[in-house]
Amino acid sequence: MHMADALISPAVGGTLWVATAGLIAYSAKKAGNELDDRKVPLMGVLGAFIFASQMINFTIPATGSSGHLGGGMILAILLGPYAAFLTMASVLTVQALFFADGGLLALGCNIFNLGFFPCFVAYPLIYKKIAGENPSRNRILIGAIAAALVALQLGAFSVVLETLLSGISELPFGTFVLLMSPIHLAIGLVEGLATAAVVIFVWKAKPEILSAASTSTPIGAPPIRQVLIGLLAVTVITGGVLSWFASSHPDGLEWSMFKTAGTEELDSPPHGIHEALASLQEKTAFLPDYSFRSEAVPEQATEAPAEKEATWPAVAPGTSLSGLVGGALTLVLALLIGIALKRRKKVAA
Amino acid sequence: MGHISQQFFDLGYLDTLASGDSPVHRLDPRVKLITTLAFIATVVSFDKYSISGLIPFAIFPAVQISIAGLPAGYLLKKVLWVSPFAVLVGIFNPLIDQDILLHIGSIGISGGWVSFSSILIRCLLTVTSALILIASTGFDTLCAALQRLGVPRPFVVQLMFLYRYIFVLMDEATRMVRAVSLRSFNSGAMHFRIFVPMMGHLLLRTLDRSQRIHLAMKCRGFDGHIRVIRFMKIRSTDIFFATGCLTFFIVLKYCNISYELGHLITRLIP
Numbered sequence: 001m002h003m004a005d006a007l008i009s010p011a012v013g014g015t016l017w018v019a020t021a022g023l024i025a026y027s028a029k030k031a032g033n034e035l036d037d038r039k040v041p042l043m044g045v046l047g048a049f050i051f052a053s054q055m056i057n058f059t060i061p062a063t064g065s066s067g068h069l070g071g072g073m074i075l076a077i078l079l080g081p082y083a084a085f086l087t088m089a090s091v092l093t094v095q096a097l098f099f100a101d102g103g104l105l106a107l108g109c110n111i112f113n114l115g116f117f118p119c120f121v122a123y124p125l126i127y128k129k130i131a132g133e134n135p136s137r138n139r140i141l142i143g144a145i146a147a148a149l150v151a152l153q154l155g156a157f158s159v160v161l162e163t164l165l166s167g168i169s170e171l172p173f174g175t176f177v178l179l180m181s182p183i184h185l186a187i188g189l190v191e192g193l194a195t196a197a198v199v200i201f202v203w204k205a206k207p208e209i210l211s212a213a214s215t216s217t218p219i220g221a222p223p224i225r226q227v228l229i230g231l232l233a234v235t236v237i238t239g240g241v242l243s244w245f246a247s248s249h250p251d252g253l254e255w256s257m258f259k260t261a262g263t264e265e266l267d268s269p270p271h272g273i274h275e276a277l278a279s280l281q282e283k284t285a286f287l288p289d290y291s292f293r294s295e296a297v298p299e300q301a302t303e304a305p306a307e308k309e310a311t312w313p314a315v316a317p318g319t320s321l322s323g324l325v326g327g328a329l330t331l332v333l334a335l336l337i338g339i340a341l342k343r344r345k346k347v348a349a
Numbered sequence: 350m351g352h353i354s355q356q357f358f359d360l361g362y363l364d365t366l367a368s369g370d371s372p373v374h375r376l377d378p379r380v381k382l383i384t385t386l387a388f389i390a391t392v393v394s395f396d397k398y399s400i401s402g403l404i405p406f407a408i409f410p411a412v413q414i415s416i417a418g419l420p421a422g423y424l425l426k427k428v429l430w431v432s433p434f435a436v437l438v439g440i441f442n443p444l445i446d447q448d449i450l451l452h453i454g455s456i457g458i459s460g461g462w463v464s465f466s467s468i469l470i471r472c473l474l475t476v477t478s479a480l481i482l483i484a485s486t487g488f489d490t491l492c493a494a495l496q497r498l499g500v501p502r503p504f505v506v507q508l509m510f511l512y513r514y515i516f517v518l519m520d521e522a523t524r525m526v527r528a529v530s531l532r533s534f535n536s537g538a539m540h541f542r543i544f545v546p547m548m549g550h551l552l553l554r555t556l557d558r559s560q561r562i563h564l565a566m567k568c569r570g571f572d573g574h575i576r577v578i579r580f581m582k583i584r585s586t587d588i589f590f591a592t593g594c595l596t597f598f599i600v601l602k603y604c605n606i607s608y609e610l611g612h613l614i615t616r617l618i619p
């Protein structure tokens with residue numbers, strides 16, 4: 001469920017970085033207000049607990065697969081939303097750095113998907129409502145499972161949205177949702193069950209831990225309203241930025257390569273400087289300077305079916321061959337530079 | 350079992366690598382962090398069908414690996430292990446996008462395969478550069494850099510605490526798993542009935558430990574801040590490195606070197 005750098009575009013990654021940075025600053029301020037210094041080591045150690053616990057799997061009977069404890073929900077139950085969000089963000093940061101789970105640019109997406117939804121949506125709106133101030137066994141069970149299900153569904157859905165808006169993957173919206181949703185329904189059920197079972201275990205052994213957590217962070221009307229307003233703002237910003245981005249790539253999924261290739265064929269000798277200019281122009285097409293491309297699209301689209309067979313084999317081999325030869329050469333060069341530097345260092349040492 | 354001890358090993362090993370000494374290690378961590386982010390952003394900003402434009406970017410990690418003396422094989426193996434999601438989502442591209450995009454001899458290659466290869470290359474470049482960052486910097490130094498760059502203090506303190514106790518709790522969890530596997534004749538499968546009390550106890554121990562840590566920190570006068578004695582100073586080499594790298598990225602972004610090179614070669618050899 002971790003997004004990868006390889007699948008996102010800078011616009012999507014950047015927007016979610018900004019959103020996540022805002023949430024971290026907000027949570028840090030909030031948690032800082034309520035943070036007695038006892039909570040500082042508690043957050044750190046619980047983050048490490050999440051780390052350790054996710055390495056221990058249990059088998060799911062009759063399926064042959066295995067599950068583990070989900071992170072966000074149990075943290076929210078034990079710490080309250082703000083501290084839990086910070087802890088979850090720190091866990092994901094360490095995972096991104098040391099295990100390269102996801103990536104640095106995708107870190108914003110991952111913190112948002114796996115931290116925001118459990119801590120600020122599912123916990124206050126579902127778990128708190130069901131489990132309440134004086135929890136019972138059944139209430140904890142139902143609350144935790146329902147909250148984990150919702151959090152994971154929302155997270156998975158936002159993975160789909162982020163991937164689609166980035167436009168690197170070819171998966172169409174419907175297929176992708178159908179692929180992600182049922183899987184995460186099952187994962188959510190298993191994680192929710194595990195979370196509920198562990199929380200019930202702790203609640204039986206030391207009930208004061210849960211009551212301390214739930215009373216130390218009162219979730220009244222104002223905070224959640226602020227969060228919702230924040231979410232709205234993020235949505236508007238995201239929508240604005242992305243629609244601007246999307247409108248400059250109207251149908252980037254299918255035709256962008258034909259378009260660029262087509263313009264090259266039409267009006268240029270396939271030589272160095274012109275190629276560079278064409279690619280420069282393509283980059284600047286990010287910006288409003290876009291009329292040229294939008295004209296080229298329908299034209300290309302209409303004549304493409306007829307001309308594709310005729311023009312492509314005739315022109316493409318040259319370009320693709322140079323691309324391949326050059327690519328291979330550069331790769332070899334890069335490796336050689338690396339090896340040479342290493343050799344030189346050994347000699348020096 | 351193998352899984353958990355492997356992760357344990359990875360954490361410790363990357364930290365060992367970070368304690369090395371090389372021009373890359375000596376760079377200011379803030380500069381390294383920012384150049385790495387710029388690198389990743391440039392790589393992912395390419396069109397989804399780019400391959401040849403991305404390949405020259407391999408010079409950046411290759412040079413860093415060799416100057417810093419990092420084990421290239423180990424880093425590559427890690428990249429292969431961690432890219433399943435990207436591969437899983439990317440593998441649909443060849444199935445869906447079947448328009449022929451380029452020809453090698455008489456074999457046509459569909460756009461889907463081109464964009465899938467592009468995803469794999471992106472994955473390789475971005476993951477390697479992130480691993481190089483941590484393997485040549487170390488976690489505590491990176492945290493200090495984050496704080497200097499304006500990340501809120503509670504979050505930085507949280508990161509440092511988390512990192513400090515990962516080792517302790519992993520050790521504890523490893524011991525528990527070992528105990529279970531010895532008593533269940535190493536059957537490999539752990540039932541939910543066993544998993545729940547085990548996690549519960551681990552959690553209770555965790556909470557106890559945090560209380561002990563808190564007391565110990567109180568005794569030493571902890572007031573919610575971690576103080577580090579580390580002077581960070583941007584030197585001329587740092588500025589040189591940063592401007593050099595950024596110029597390099599911009600040049601590569603707008604000028605497809607491998608294409609030019611290939612063009613030159615294919616024209617020389619008719």
